[in-house]
Amino acid sequence: MNGTFRVLRRLLFVVALPAVLLTVWWFASAGSTDVYWPPLETIVAAFPEVWDGERIRADLLPSLWRLLSGYALAAVVGVALGTLIGSYRTVRAFCEPVLEFLRAVPPPVLVPVIMLFAGIGDGMKIVVIAVGCVWPILLNTVEGVRAVDPVMTETARCYGVGGAARLRHLVLPSASPQIFAGLRQSLSIGIILMVISEMFAASNGLGFAIVQFQRGFAIPGMWTGILVLGLLGFLLSVVFQLVERRVLSWYHGLRDSSRRSP
Amino acid sequence: GSSDDPSDKSSSSGGVTTVKVGVIPIVDVAPLYLGQEKGIFGKHGLKLEMTPAQGGAAIVPGVVSNQFQFGFSNMASLMIAQSNGVPVRAVVNGVATTGEKGKDFGGLVVKGDSGITSAKDLEGKKVAVNTLKNINDTTVRESVREAGGDPSKVKFVEIAFDQMPAALDSGEIDGAMAVEPALTTAKSQGAVEVASSYVDVSDRLTVAMYFTSAQYAQQNPEVVEKFEAATKEALAYADGHPDEVREILTSYTKIPADLLPQLTLPKWPAEVDRGSIETLRDLGEKDGLYTKTPDLDALLP
Amino acid sequence: MKHLNLVLGAAGLAVFLAVGEAVPRLGLVKEAYFPPVSTIAGALAREVSDPAFWTALGDTLTGWAVGLALAVAGGLLAGVLLSVVPYLREATASTVEFLRPIPSVALIPLAVLLYGTELRSVLLLVVYAAFWQILIQVLYGVQDVDPVAEATARSYGLGTLARVRYVLWPTALPYVMTGVRLAAAVALILSVTAELVIGAPGLGARIAVAQTSQAVPEMYALIVVTGLLGLLINVGARTVERRALSWHQSVRGEVAV
Amino acid sequence: MLDVRGLRKVYEGSGRTVEAVRDLTFSVAAGELVCLVGPSGCGKTTLLKCMSGLLAPTGGEVLLDGRRVTGPPPGMAFVFQEYGRSLFPWMRVGQNVELPLKQKGMAKERRRALVADALESVGLADAAKAYPWQLSGGMQQRVAIARALAYEPQVLLMDEPFAAVDAQTRADLEDLVRRLWRERGITVLFVTHDIDEAVYLGERVVVLSASPTVVQEELVVDLPVERDQLNTRVQPRFAELRTRVYEQIQAAKRGSVSAAPGAPGAGVEKE
Amino acid sequence: MLDVRGLRKVYEGSGRTVEAVRDLTFSVAAGELVCLVGPSGCGKTTLLKCMSGLLAPTGGEVLLDGRRVTGPPPGMAFVFQEYGRSLFPWMRVGQNVELPLKQKGMAKERRRALVADALESVGLADAAKAYPWQLSGGMQQRVAIARALAYEPQVLLMDEPFAAVDAQTRADLEDLVRRLWRERGITVLFVTHDIDEAVYLGERVVVLSASPTVVQEELVVDLPVERDQLNTRVQPRFAELRTRVYEQIQAAKRGSVSAAPGAPGAGVEKE
Numbered sequence A: 001m002n003g004t005f006r007v008l009r010r011l012l013f014v015v016a017l018p019a020v021l022l023t024v025w026w027f028a029s030a031g032s033t034d035v036y037w038p039p040l041e042t043i044v045a046a047f048p049e050v051w052d053g054e055r056i057r058a059d060l061l062p063s064l065w066r067l068l069s070g071y072a073l074a075a076v077v078g079v080a081l082g083t084l085i086g087s088y089r090t091v092r093a094f095c096e097p098v099l100e101f102l103r104a105v106p107p108p109v110l111v112p113v114i115m116l117f118a119g120i121g122d123g124m125k126i127v128v129i130a131v132g133c134v135w136p137i138l139l140n141t142v143e144g145v146r147a148v149d150p151v152m153t154e155t156a157r158c159y160g161v162g163g164a165a166r167l168r169h170l171v172l173p174s175a176s177p178q179i180f181a182g183l184r185q186s187l188s189i190g191i192i193l194m195v196i197s198e199m200f201a202a203s204n205g206l207g208f209a210i211v212q213f214q215r216g217f218a219i220p221g222m223w224t225g226i227l228v229l230g231l232l233g234f235l236l237s238v239v240f241q242l243v244e245r246r247v248l249s250w251y252h253g254l255r256d257s258s259r260r261s262p
Numbered sequence B: 001g002s003s004d005d006p007s008d009k010s011s012s013s014g015g016v017t018t019v020k021v022g023v024i025p026i027v028d029v030a031p032l033y034l035g036q037e038k039g040i041f042g043k044h045g046l047k048l049e050m051t052p053a054q055g056g057a058a059i060v061p062g063v064v065s066n067q068f069q070f071g072f073s074n075m076a077s078l079m080i081a082q083s084n085g086v087p088v089r090a091v092v093n094g095v096a097t098t099g100e101k102g103k104d105f106g107g108l109v110v111k112g113d114s115g116i117t118s119a120k121d122l123e124g125k126k127v128a129v130n131t132l133k134n135i136n137d138t139t140v141r142e143s144v145r146e147a148g149g150d151p152s153k154v155k156f157v158e159i160a161f162d163q164m165p166a167a168l169d170s171g172e173i174d175g176a177m178a179v180e181p182a183l184t185t186a187k188s189q190g191a192v193e194v195a196s197s198y199v200d201v202s203d204r205l206t207v208a209m210y211f212t213s214a215q216y217a218q219q220n221p222e223v224v225e226k227f228e229a230a231t232k233e234a235l236a237y238a239d240g241h242p243d244e245v246r247e248i249l250t251s252y253t254k255i256p257a258d259l260l261p262q263l264t265l266p267k268w269p270a271e272v273d274r275g276s277i278e279t280l281r282d283l284g285e286k287d288g289l290y291t292k293t294p295d296l297d298a299l300l301p
Numbered sequence C: 001m002k003h004l005n006l007v008l009g010a011a012g013l014a015v016f017l018a019v020g021e022a023v024p025r026l027g028l029v030k031e032a033y034f035p036p037v038s039t040i041a042g043a044l045a046r047e048v049s050d051p052a053f054w055t056a057l058g059d060t061l062t063g064w065a066v067g068l069a070l071a072v073a074g075g076l077l078a079g080v081l082l083s084v085v086p087y088l089r090e091a092t093a094s095t096v097e098f099l100r101p102i103p104s105v106a107l108i109p110l111a112v113l114l115y116g117t118e119l120r121s122v123l124l125l126v127v128y129a130a131f132w133q134i135l136i137q138v139l140y141g142v143q144d145v146d147p148v149a150e151a152t153a154r155s156y157g158l159g160t161l162a163r164v165r166y167v168l169w170p171t172a173l174p175y176v177m178t179g180v181r182l183a184a185a186v187a188l189i190l191s192v193t194a195e196l197v198i199g200a201p202g203l204g205a206r207i208a209v210a211q212t213s214q215a216v217p218e219m220y221a222l223i224v225v226t227g228l229l230g231l232l233i234n235v236g237a238r239t240v241e242r243r244a245l246s247w248h249q250s251v252r253g254e255v256a257v
Numbered sequence D, E: 001m002l003d004v005r006g007l008r009k010v011y012e013g014s015g016r017t018v019e020a021v022r023d024l025t026f027s028v029a030a031g032e033l034v035c036l037v038g039p040s041g042c043g044k045t046t047l048l049k050c051m052s053g054l055l056a057p058t059g060g061e062v063l064l065d066g067r068r069v070t071g072p073p074p075g076m077a078f079v080f081q082e083y084g085r086s087l088f089p090w091m092r093v094g095q096n097v098e099l100p101l102k103q104k105g106m107a108k109e110r111r112r113a114l115v116a117d118a119l120e121s122v123g124l125a126d127a128a129k130a131y132p133w134q135l136s137g138g139m140q141q142r143v144a145i146a147r148a149l150a151y152e153p154q155v156l157l158m159d160e161p162f163a164a165v166d167a168q169t170r171a172d173l174e175d176l177v178r179r180l181w182r183e184r185g186i187t188v189l190f191v192t193h194d195i196d197e198a199v200y201l202g203e204r205v206v207v208l209s210a211s212p213t214v215v216q217e218e219l220v221v222d223l224p225v226e227r228d229q230l231n232t233r234v235q236p237r238f239a240e241l242r243t244r245v246y247e248q249i250q251a252a253k254r255g256s257v258s259a260a261p262g263a264p265g266a267g268v269e270k271e
Ligand SMILES: Nc1ncnc2c1ncn2[C@@H]1O[C@H](COP(=O)(O)OP(=O)(O)OP(=O)(O)O)[C@@H](O)[C@H]1O
Pocket: A257, A258, D011, D012, D018, D019, D020, D038, D039, D040, D041, D042, D043, D044, D045, D046, D047, D081, D211, E133, E134, E135, E136, E137, E138, E139, E164, E165, E166
């Protein structure tokens, strides 16, 4: 299998199913007169018109900034708190009920409360995104930290690897596969919360635009917004996977090396 | 689940037709609850099943897909829907302004100590409305215009009615177009009303209407007729019995008891005021609400 | 030790409540917008004595439980299938990544269009949101299989199904448990949100009424109820986990030292 | 029965390419007991994994009864060098041993009997209810052996299976393997780094060179089939054979620079 | 230096209670090299873990220089029996060896030199850039040994450290340990199941009984301090000592029913 062939094969896998689905959608919706299910053709036609440079600058970029800030905040808080909670049983017992309580509160009803403390600007939106994203990261970190191999723990203790070095060299790397599972989950949750947060007190943003289309009955516009969300999610996940492949190269190498090549 | 069989959208048994109505659980729809309780709808052979939803996002598609037979929506939304080809038909009046400045069920309020005394002072300030590009920002713009200001200099943000008092109080926003009960709450926290924007548009402004889908109107003209007749009767009854309205509010809202007597109730005339709707349409056109001019003949009954 | 955990958890909650009481009392926020815990408790007591509240709670829990069950079953099935058939995973990866970030809230008009305000409408949103949580956790969990364990199973002639059952599943279980806990909360959030926005009967609809009525303490009381539900759900999940994962380091580590 | 032809295996990945096995050709007849010895890291484990079809070779092929091996063939049992990780921590010892039998579709009673028998024969009768991680290293290794024995394989591949057990147990297990081999006529390929063990156990000893690996020497062990720990090990022929193997391994190691411990004075000068 | 007094360890949990160590008392003087032998599962690993403070004993105590051991003391290195799992898979071999040195706050250059030296001395100079899981079992074990050596400990605890390496490498490593012990005057406690190794390496051999464990016998190895693979092993005194240890282990195993392989005819009758 040479290089170009492999790239082509991958590309085929990436586009094949979406192509099939789009085709099905195209023909199934063709000629639809239902305002809420416009023909895909209409949606595609509306796309360049709706997502011109101005709208990308005015709506997409602010959204991206909020998303990335909120996500980064969640990642830092989730991993830090998760490590702490995962490492000490007493801390876990102390915090868990409160955290589980907060976790179950739906963001849309939490937003007004956050608005009380964080105002109505970008800060509020970033906090909303972070509050929603933090849970998968937190939970996965806690579980990952709890599952560190005892032999490795003993090795570290024995060689005096403690404190920050223990975190950096043992606990976090060992939990990293599971932390990445959490980060991956949060990425799409972040996008979802970006939309939700922009339903409140916003005057621009991707979510704002979608809701605006929806309320204004510009249904093809709404559909293009949903498509943009999906594309955004896809692109971010590609970037995410590249990062993960790098950071977890040892892990994937370990997993793959003993598997038979197909 | 309220209905077991999805295909059974409206059922009639023994001469009584059950229809689902998508409503927003606010003061505006009190006549329906009252009329139902007083047997007005029953008299017309209708049984209403009220489904509270948060706004047009849920009600309009529900009506269009015949999940609800009727829905409640403000005029601007209906005109926007109509101009976008959503097959909606307004059926009967919903709610109208009281026509008295300073004594309407919706008003433009600012923080007490802000030094803002008229709508003109809102130039360059942040004003909250519940939905952008809809009836409330259009009417506020008219208030600003009437006060001699430039509406394009006002910055609008979207905040739900119930969060307006807090946002106003904390200074996050400078003004808010609030309706009851948020309006009374805001005032009780020290906010002052600088304009009655609905009245500024027209002292007979029809703010909202009940509507159905074109398809349903065509297939069930008699049900629509019954609904129209019964609702008109209910509106008239509600307009004449404010105390009973306040009473019925406790059954479907949670408006605190101390707030209830202070609420300003809207007017519920039986007939729509076409002239005021045309004014609203023209204002909306100016603000770019529609892709093409709404066809009021097709929309209104 | 179990008692110690209970005491610690209660202490944590107590501190949380105390903060909730102190913040408005100290004037950090206005009581009118953020009532102190004691006021909320009063409202909660009123709610609890209302039979309609219990009907609403029942509706919400029905939507939650059915939705979660469907999402878990679907997520597990899809996750295992995708990881057992590598081609399938490759072929669906891009589509999955595309669909995952589409928020359930954006689907609300479509849900209403299809099912009105019935339970099924709520279910659609709940399942859509919770399904991905399970799926991703399964995919990561399956990837965690120890190559030596996998080789052992293969060399002893364990077929695909047996390997799923005896090797893949136990390895992925800790991930899946986390996924279920995540999904349980998401399902609860979505059923409340759906009720809130669509108006399907349930706690969410009650919250919506309280919000539009400016009944602030009642609204917080209902929010507290959803939080408490989440708390209870987690207690259940932890109990299951302690039994199902007794062999796993995360659980046995707690017992040993 | 088992033919290895021109086997080559190159590991690639993470910026390191290792040619673990260069060119291996040898065969094991049905019912033979062959011991494999070679320097650490020479590719014994790699070879075994390729032979069992767990690893796809880079070049060459492995034939079982003339058919190319592409996946683990039925009736083959493998005792892994990483015994600890090859036991499933979520199953008790008894269940670990029983699992492959279940897979064979064996009746419950027979399974029970086989499991009890196998655990008994490795001296772990009373550990059936423990989890693997509650056992000592040597006990874990014996569980892995018991699992292979209970499986009643035709072909048994063992990768340093006695590395973690004490001398006495080791001797017992050696005799157990020889006894099973004779009684059941199974084919055994046995990797060990203990030269005495290789000579004592095997009918033939294959010595591998240091990596990249080729067959350094094949040696027929012409000791009588009846062997016992006491007498066999003191026979002059035994001493000759073990010296021969020892020399070959040393030669194998000398052949490669990389694997030679470089601490000065640490080497053993023998002849 | 290291005193074990009335040590007792009971494992509890998951419905299985094992009294691994019943009552152990012995001591290791500073700069001594003691070998521990005993049947598989008798509690050698448990004992080592208690001595290093990794495991809290159920009863009795461990004293290091008269102070009670409650956690791993500085200057103590441990080579784990589960070598594979004691290496961090996310670090390359060199980093694995270097990590404890970093922890000591050593300068970079000195670290580099020590790492290179240690890897060289176990014959893995060219594997520094590989990940542990890219190495063979024996190579992994040698990395674990290299890590302990580079650490320059005062006390070295080794739990069957040569189990996975070939005979030649093993001999080299044995000499390496003895050389380091003599040159640096470190205290070494060495667990092995190879009797020859115990006698060749140790200044003293402690034989443990089968579980529940007590000290079965302590044997001073009165061989000359200068030992070499060729001559020492053929000395009559060596043979005597190894026979003695062998007998003791057999006695230890006979004392316990559970650990005796039950396969009929598999036992070795020696005296
Ligand atoms: N997964 C892997 N990825 C890369 N290289 C590997 C891998 N597994 C083994 N190797 C390399 O292949 C060579 C042979 O390894 P193998 O495990 O077969 O040796 P071995 O003969 O079993 O050694 P030992 O007696 O020490 O177990 C070694 O140099 C090792 O570094």
